[in-house]
Amino acid sequence: MATYIxxxxxxxxxxxxxxxxxxxxxxxxxxxxxxTLAIKGQSSAAxxxxxxxxxxxxxxxxxxxxxxGKPIRPETPYLNFFAxxxxxxxxxxxxxxxxGTNSTISGTTWTPVIHLSGDSPRKASLAPDYIKxxxxxxxxxxxxxxxxxxxxxxxWYHRNQDVASFIRTADTDADKIQKLTDRFVSRVGLTxxxxxxxxxxxxxxxxxxxxxxxxxPSPEEYLPGTSEVGTAAQGSAPDTGVWVDxxxxxxxxxxxxxxxxxxxxKSRVALKMVESLSRHGVEQSGKIFExxxxxxxxxxxxxxxxxRTPFGAERTGDDGAKTFESYELTDTLRLILRxxxxxxxxxxxxxxxxxxxxSHVERYFAPFLSLxxxxxxxxxxxxxxxxxxxxxRTLSDLLQLHEPDxxxxxxxxxxxxxxxxxxxxxxxFFIGTVNVDETTYMFSPKVLDRAHVIELSAVKPSHYVxxxxxxxxxxxxxxxxxxxxxxxxxNREASTDQSGNPAGALDDLKSKGFSEQEIGxxxxxxxxxxxxxxxxxxxxxxxxxxxxxxxxxxxLVTWVDAQLELGATKDIVLANWxxxxxxxxxxxxxxxxxxxxxxxxxxxxxxxAFLDGGYSGSNPAAKYTLxxxxxxxxxxxxxxxxxxxxxxxxxxxxxxxxMQNRLNSxxxxxxxx
Numbered sequence: 001m002a003t004y005i006x007x008x009x010x011x012x013x014x015x016x017x018x019x020x021x022x023x024x025x026x027x028x029x030x031x032x033x034x035x036t037l038a039i040k041g042q043s044s045a046a047x048x049x050x051x052x053x054x055x056x057x058x059x060x061x062x063x064x065x066x067x068x069g070k071p072i073r074p075e076t077p078y079l080n081f082f083a084x085x086x087x088x089x090x091x092x093x094x095x096x097x098x099x100g101t102n103s104t105i106s107g108t109t110w111t112p113v114i115h116l117s118g119d120s121p122r123k124a125s126l127a128p129d130y131i132k133x134x135x136x137x138x139x140x141x142x143x144x145x146x147x148x149x150x151x152x153x154x155x156w157y158h159r160n161q162d163v164a165s166f167i168r169t170a171d172t173d174a175d176k177i178q179k180l181t182d183r184f185v186s187r188v189g190l191t192x193x194x195x196x197x198x199x200x201x202x203x204x205x206x207x208x209x210x211x212x213x214x215x216x217p218s219p220e221e222y223l224p225g226t227s228e229v230g231t232a233a234q235g236s237a238p239d240t241g242v243w244v245d246x247x248x249x250x251x252x253x254x255x256x257x258x259x260x261x262x263x264x265x266k267s268r269v270a271l272k273m274v275e276s277l278s279r280h281g282v283e284q285s286g287k288i289f290e291x292x293x294x295x296x297x298x299x300x301x302x303x304x305x306x307x308r309t310p311f312g313a314e315r316t317g318d319d320g321a322k323t324f325e326s327y328e329l330t331d332t333l334r335l336i337l338r339x340x341x342x343x344x345x346x347x348x349x350x351x352x353x354x355x356x357x358x359s360h361v362e363r364y365f366a367p368f369l370s371l372x373x374x375x376x377x378x379x380x381x382x383x384x385x386x387x388x389x390x391x392x393r394t395l396s397d398l399l400q401l402h403e404p405d406x407x408x409x410x411x412x413x414x415x416x417x418x419x420x421x422x423x424x425x426x427x428x429f430f431i432g433t434v435n436v437d438e439t440t441y442m443f444s445p446k447v448l449d450r451a452h453v454i455e456l457s458a459v460k461p462s463h464y465v466x467x468x469x470x471x472x473x474x475x476x477x478x479x480x481x482x483x484x485x486x487x488x489x490x491n492r493e494a495s496t497d498q499s500g501n502p503a504g505a506l507d508d509l510k511s512k513g514f515s516e517q518e519i520g521x522x523x524x525x526x527x528x529x530x531x532x533x534x535x536x537x538x539x540x541x542x543x544x545x546x547x548x549x550x551x552x553x554x555x556l557v558t559w560v561d562a563q564l565e566l567g568a569t570k571d572i573v574l575a576n577w578x579x580x581x582x583x584x585x586x587x588x589x590x591x592x593x594x595x596x597x598x599x600x601x602x603x604x605x606x607x608x609a610f611l612d613g614g615y616s617g618s619n620p621a622a623k624y625t626l627x628x629x630x631x632x633x634x635x636x637x638x639x640x641x642x643x644x645x646x647x648x649x650x651x652x653x654x655x656x657x658x659m660q661n662r663l664n665s666x667x668x669x670x671x672x673x
Contacts, residue, residue, distance in 0.1 A: 003164040005180075006213045007221030010159055013152040014222065018084035020148040024343055024410055026110075027138035027148065027198060028080045029101040031188055032057045033114065033124055038189035044117065044125035047102045051121075058101065060187075062092075064219070065160055072219045075479070079223070081156050082148065083343055093346045093486070104342055109417035113137050134197045140405040147200035151177055154184035160216055173211045174203055239280040241475030242273045246431075248562045249452035249587060250348075251488030252555040255372065255430045257356070257443070257591075259672045260456035266433035267291075269456070269473075270352045273481075280478035282347055289350040290335045296439070298359035301367050301386075304332045308391045315401060327395040336386070337408040339425045340415060344407070348485045349428050356432030357440045361447050371424045372450050385421035392422050426492035429485070436673050443672060445592050449547060452555070453591035453671065455655070480565045484558065491554070502550035503527065508557055513570050522577050525642050526556065529581055529649075532610045532634050533589050536622070539632050540603045542593055552584040559583065578642055582649035585611070590655060594670035597663055601626060604663065606633075608656040613646030615639040 022028075035057035036045045047054050059065070062079055064072040071077060076091035084090035105114045105124060112133035117123040127133075139147070158180050166183055167176040185195070195201060205211065246269060249256045258266040274289040282288055295303065312326020332351060339349040362369070367386050374384050385392070396416050399409035415422060432451075434440070476484075506523050510516075530549055537543065559580040563573045593604070602624035610622035616633035623633030640647035655671070663669040 001164060001169075002162045002214055003167065003169075003212050004160065004162060004214070004216055005155055005158055006210050007217035008209045009155060009211045010217060010222040013155040014081055014084050016146075016149055016152045017081045017156065018090065019145060020082065021139045021143075021145040022082040022148045022198075023138055023140055023405075024083045024341070024407065025080065025104060028062065028082050029104050030113070030134070030138055031153075032061050032101045033105065034190065034194075035061060035188045037125075038187060044123040046121040047105060047124050048121045049102070054102070060157065064223070067160070067216065067219050072223070075483075080343065081153075084224075090343075092343070104414075107414055107417040108419065109137065109413060131193045131197055134194065138198050148198065149204070150185075150195060150199040150201050151181050151203050153199070154181040157184045157188075159222075163212075167212075173205055176212065177203060177205070239478050240272070240276060241477055242276050242481040243269055243473045244476040244481075244562050244566065245454060245473070245583065246270070246273060247476055247481045247484050248555065248558050248583075249454060250429050250431070251484045251561075252558040253450075253452050253551050254426075254428065254488065254492065255432075255451040257432045257434060257448075257451045257453045257672075258456060259434045259436070259453060261458045262435050264456040264458050266456055267352070267354055270350075270431045270433065274350050274352070276478045277348070277482055277485075282482060287335070287338075288347060289352060290331050291352050291354060292332060293354045294356055294358045294364075296358045298364040301364055302328075303364060304330060305367065305387055306330045306333050306395075308394055312398075315398075318397070325394050327391060327398055329395065329398070333395075334408050336422065336425070336428060337411045339428045340422070341407045341411040342414065345427065346486050346489060347427060348482070348489065349425075351428070351430050353430070353432040355435065355440070357434045357436070357443060360441050361432075362444055365447075368424065368430070369446060369450060384423050386424070387422055389421060392416070427489045434672060436670075442594075442670065448591045448671075451591075452551075452587040454587055455671075474566070476562065476565060484561055484565065487561065488558065502546065502553050505550075505553045505557055509560060512560065512564065514574075518574060521643075522556075522574070525577065525640070525647070526553070526581060528638060529585065529611075529640055529647075530589075532622070532638060532640065533585060533607065535634065536603055536607045536610060536624075536632060537589075537593070539626050539630075540595070540600055544589060544592070548588050552581075552588050555584045555588065556580050578647050578649060582611075582651050585649060585652045586655060590652060591671040593659070594668075596668045600663060600669070603632070604656050604660045604669075608653050608660070610634050610640065611649040611653050611656070613640050613648055 032054075033045075033047060036047060036051075036054045037043065039053040039056055045051065045053060049055065058078070062081070064077050064079055066072060073091065075093065077094055078092040080090045080092060082090075104110070106116065106122075111127065113127055113130045115125050115127040117125070155177065163176075163180060167179050171179070184190075246256065246258075258270065260266055271289075271291070278288055292304070306328040309326050309328060310324055312324050314322055314324055317323045317325070335349055335351065338344055339347075371384055371386065387395070392412070393416060396409070396412035399406065399412055403409050412422075430451075434443075436442070503523050503526065506519050506526075509519050509522075530552065534543060560573055563576070563580075564570075568576075593600075605620060606622050606624040609618060609620040612620075614620060614622040614634075615636045615638065616623040616631075617636060618639075621633075622639070623631060626632050640649075659669045659671065662673065
């Protein structure tokens with residue numbers, strides 16, 4: 001008769017392992033390395049995705065597998081059971097296969113335990129005297145938590161397996177668990193010295209309910225949050241969704257500015273998004289966002305990144321000398337460190353800056369602006385840093401001393417161990433809310449060029465009360481929003497330069513069912529629209545370069561993904577392609593426009609006409625006169641036509657007409673108002 005470990009006993013094992021002294025990742029990774037070596041039957045093995053032994057070990061130790069022929073968690077098919085601190089942590093995406101154990105063990109913190117050969121691919125073997133270094137690598141210093149229990153790990157290892165061939169029906173539950181433990185020890189290749197160093201071998205039946213059952217347990221019974229991947233648990237608040245325009249902008253570019261009149265809900269829409277993701281989408285322990293109220297006296301990055309001080313409490317440094325060196329750690333810096341942790345590689349983290357322009361953004365936000373650009377060009381491993389290496393080392397030392405069990409401490413230690421600096425991780429997103437009045441500062445082109453700018457409009461009181469908002473937001477479910485953001489994370493992680501043909505990114509649409517001809521049509525329309533904007537804006541001092549075109553294309557590809565997630569067919573997406581370009585122009589091209597009537601002339605009128613499908617001979621005309629007799633115009637053959645229809649970019653035109661009215665009435669205008 002088939003015999004399986006019961007769901008109740010599996011849940012107890014997970015709870016015990018998740019609350020043990022095991023650090024978040026090292027012991028989990030050590031078991032995978034050991035199992036790989038055991039499968040290979042060798043003293044060294046390549047821990048790479050191309051090696052079947054490594055993949056088998058990863059699946060055995062952390063894979064969730066299938067239930068009734070279907071993947072248990074298709075979005076997060078792996079579980080680090082030592083990291084299961086609550087219902088939202090420990091689960092990992094499929095790409096953990098290529099961004100997990102094999103990169104973790106490359107850090108210098110692993111050198112005393114794992115030796116890596118110099119050939120390619122590098123082979124991992126146990127370092128000399130690794131046993132004495134194993135506890136420091138894999139266990140926290142918190143003695144109030146128990147050691148990870150060997151029998152609980154064995155129970156998890158045999159999840160969903162028919163264990164009838166390993167045990168006898170006549171055996172007691174204790175005997176059965178001991179036999180499973182012996183098999184686990186043998187298959188992983190654990191030695192008595194390793195077990196004594198990091199495990200507790202006390203046997204605990206732990207439940208009066210059956211330990212073994214005759215059927216495969218349902219994952220809903222033992223895996224937290226698995227009844228519906230990414231949906232709310234029973235009894236929690238329903239998923240109200242996330243504003244799709246904000247998600248698309250963030251996924252395409254990790255810096256978004258929300259502008260509009262005071263009271264239009266800029267902060268609310270940002271906070272609602274992170275709240276919804278935290279509750280219904282993100283599988284992560286700890287806070288994934290920080291609300292940063294910007295002060296009017298911010299003149300440096302210290303309020304965000306903290307600072308080194310010689311007036312801390314006395315402590316002993318690495319060299320054994322007494323020191324008072326300390327570091328003022330901010331909540332912002334804590335979030336950046338959490339985002340750097342390997343367990344958070346696919347989890348979006350958000351910094352929400354409330355009233356971002358109360359101080360000069362270019363001053364307090366300068367390191368972030370610089371690294372946004374430099375990281376894209378030079379890659380993640382370049383010697384770029386938010387704070388100096390010496391300061392970062394002091395910060396790490398203090399975290400190890402006072403908060404050794406936190407994700408921040410582990411992330412800092414891993415970064416230093418790998419010889420890396422504190423940079424902007426690809427899973428960090430920035431949202432700034434702004435108002436423009438006599439108490440605030442305008443953004444420079446440097447800031448606007450690095451962001452998508454979304455304007456929220458005020459609503460008539462009668463529409464607000466009746467709920468008939470004509471500009472009501474289209475909402476996307478939190479799990480789907482998370483998927484788009486994670487695609488953006490992967491794209492940023494893979495992007496290492498600013499060269500090549502930016503419009504080539506449209507070729508990605510082939511994987512979504514678009515033909516070469518269809519892609520060619522939208523590419524031609526996109527370039528004609530961007531060329532027309534350039535021709536009309538460049539003469540008045542607002543040309544745009546490679547970055548804007550690249551980010552417009554990336555936005556459009558992400559916009560297509562969002563439309564498909566909302567249920568649109570490919571044909572509907574093609575028919576509404578103009579809407580996507582309209583949003584891209586509104587958020588990336590128009591925000592930099594500002595000036596007085598003498599500078600701008602009639603350029604805004606001409607651009608509005610062009611975005612309505614007009615040309616130099618239409619009424620209104622897509623042309624204006626600059627200086628003495630110089631005509632700037634769009635010829636008829638370059639007018640915007642999509643298919644057989646005149647193309648109208650309604651949102652961009654509406655904004656331009658509004659800006660023109662302000663220019664006429666006040667003599668000066670800017671996009672952000």
